[in-house]
Amino acid sequence: xxxxxxxxxxxxxxxxxLPADQRSEFEEHLSLCPGCERYLVQFRTTISLLGxxxxxxxxxPARTHLLDAFAEWGSGGAADVSDP
Amino acid sequence: MASGTRPGSEDPxxxxxAPGSTPFAESELVERLxxxxxxxxSELVERLxxxxxxxxxxxxxxxxxxxxxxQDAWLGLLRGIETFEGRSSLRSWxxxxxxxxxxxxxxxxxxxxxxxxxxxxHRDGRFSQDGWWVxxxxxxADEVIDRITAPALAGRVHEAIAELPPGQRAVVxxxxxxxxxxxxxxxxxxxxxxxxxxxxxxxxxxxxAALEQEVIP
Ligand SMILES: [Zn+2]
Numbered sequence: 001x002x003x004x005x006x007x008x009x010x011x012x013x014x015x016x017x018l019p020a021d022q023r024s025e026f027e028e029h030l031s032l033c034p035g036c037e038r039y040l041v042q043f044r045t046t047i048s049l050l051g052x053x054x055x056x057x058x059x060x061p062a063r064t065h066l067l068d069a070f071a072e073w074g075s076g077g078a079a080d081v082s083d084p
Numbered sequence: 085m086a087s088g089t090r091p092g093s094e095d096p097x098x099x100x101x102a103p104g105s106t107p108f109a110e111s112e113l114v115e116r117l118x119x120x121x122x123x124x125x126s127e128l129v130e131r132l133x134x135x136x137x138x139x140x141x142x143x144x145x146x147x148x149x150x151x152x153x154x155q156d157a158w159l160g161l162l163r164g165i166e167t168f169e170g171r172s173s174l175r176s177w178x179x180x181x182x183x184x185x186x187x188x189x190x191x192x193x194x195x196x197x198x199x200x201x202x203x204x205x206h207r208d209g210r211f212s213q214d215g216w217w218v219x220x221x222x223x224x225a226d227e228v229i230d231r232i233t234a235p236a237l238a239g240r241v242h243e244a245i246a247e248l249p250p251g252q253r254a255v256v257x258x259x260x261x262x263x264x265x266x267x268x269x270x271x272x273x274x275x276x277x278x279x280x281x282x283x284x285x286x287x288x289x290x291x292x293a294a295l296e297q298e299v300i301p
Contacts, residue, residue, distance in 0.1 A: 002215030011285035035220030074120035
């Protein structure tokens with residue numbers, strides 16, 4: 001396995017979706033190639049960063065609209081309140 | 085991270101589920117919604133609405149339309165909550181409503197999804213003809229992870245996500261940002277496991293490359 005093949009298989013490896021023989025080739029390459037080892041670490045870092053992105057917040061008008069719709073729904077009105 | 089994860093050792097591949105994504109206490113939440121508990125609804129809206137807008141944006145052109153689609157999905161939730169059987173998680177169900185509505189809205193406004201491009205950033209001279217690194221990746225210092233909380237780097241990641249083709253954007257948002265499982269994502273987007281993995285891989289590849297540029301100017 002070469003580096004350019006290695007980088008294409010990283011997600012499949014992390015998802016444990018590589019067939020056994022390909023997986024051992026992948027791991028063998030990993031143990032021999034510092035560049036790909038760092039690549040894998042960076043890939044994991046990227047995934048972990050994506051999971052830690054600060055959350056965006058809902059806009060004021062959207063919140064108001066939805067809470068109004070909920071109040072209307074709760075009072076037995078039709079849920080399909082639309083914008084005036 | 086460099087010391088903690090020693091690839092190739094015995095540590096099994098993780099399922100890459102985003103950390104910090106705790107499952108809802110679903111049945112309780114559904115009961116509270118049915119009972120008209122505004123706090124329950126409000127908390128759910130605060131938590132999921134922005135992601136729903138982002139998901140809708142992978143199918144429709146403008147943020148305003150995506151906003152409408154997401155708001156509409158909430159009304160769909162209210163209409164359907166009585167009959168919700170919990171066969172999928174509430175969150176999956178909402179994302180699925182968003183996807184369906186965004187698709188039909190997108191078709192109406194004729195915003196066809198661009199065809200997924202198969203081109204990967206790896207063909208750009210990082211590898212020699214023989215397939216070995218020309219410029220191997222360098223070590224990222226641990227502060228990279230801390231810097232994600234800095235608005236600038238988080239902003240860059242959001243930009244990188246926004247620049248992805250729609251399919252990749254939808255998958256990486258649901259899998260890595262929202263922390264859904266691959267089975268859930270396949271069901272929400274109605275794609276195969278293999279297709280999901282390809283889209284996810286391309287998205288992660290591009291975002292890694294964007295981070296690399298950010299980290300090593
Ligand atoms: Zn290599």
